[in-house]
Amino acid sequence: MKVIAFNRNLQGSGASRRLRIAGQTPGIIYGGAEAPVMIQLDGNALYHALKKEAFHGSILDMEIDGKTQPVLLRDFQMHAFKQLVLHADFQRVDANSKLHKKIALHFVNADVSPAVKLHGAIVSHVLQELEVSCLATDLPEFITVDLTTIDVGHSIHVADLVLPKGVTAITHGKNPTVATAAVPAGHVSADAAATAEAAPAAPAAKGKKK
Structure with a gap:
């Protein structure tokens, strides 16, 4: 630009x-x-x-x-x-020196993940950007976070990300959470609804004889 x-x-x-x-x-x-x-x-x-x-x-x-x-x-x-x-x-920008820069995260494939598709969970984006170190020629416009495999109760961390060649995440020795998946309170997952529908109805209680 x-x-x-x-x-x-x-x-x-x-x-x-x-x-x-x-x-x-x-x-x-x-x-x-x-x-x-x-x-x-x-x-x-x-x-x-x-x-x-x-x-x-x-x-x-x-x-x-x-x-x-x-x-x-x-x-x-x-x-x-x-x-x-x-x-x-x-x-x-010095072409021969590494630079530090915060790069935007792009989240994809949440709709096909087990968390959303099977359980109706909501995927929360804990981080919106990630600080990286790289040469100017390797600087990415954004970093993709693939949510295909995320399930309820699981998280994606920085160490799980596939970074572009030559790019290193700056985490100061930690492994921050990038995204989590949780089912909203009161929501019934597709599996639970199907199980409840297939279950036989409980017999009605008989009245006591006088």
Whole structure:
């Protein structure tokens, strides 16, 4: 994805406020051997780009004055109630160094899992994203979580995930839960309903003789 930015010469809260009034968003690029660079971006274009998942988890081509460099979105601040991006931080990408980045999780095949298909369970997504370590060239746009085999009372953990080649999960020695399956209170599973339907009715109690 390509991002067009311009050098920003004026700094300070007053200059940033004037930029926002003019429809621009102040930002910064840092990292690598070069000094940080103050930039400004089209505020409306940036606002809509932030709605795209790929913008958060992909290497971006940042063009400034005709020169392009690879960067990652590192942080951004939104206005409390306006559709306005207050500031955006980007980090330069070194092709030879591993980077840390939080990647979105995509959950698939819950509808064919035993938990949902046989027991009417609800699969809860405990994690929505996962921090990983990899080279920029191996950075995935998202990580797929296959729920095909999950059953009631079972969980999927980070160690169960199939990560793309060159990608390592950062878990700090733990094995966090990614998803769980549980039957809602009062819900009768398909198996239990079929068993109850097949069971013979209990004989009516006979009255006592007088």
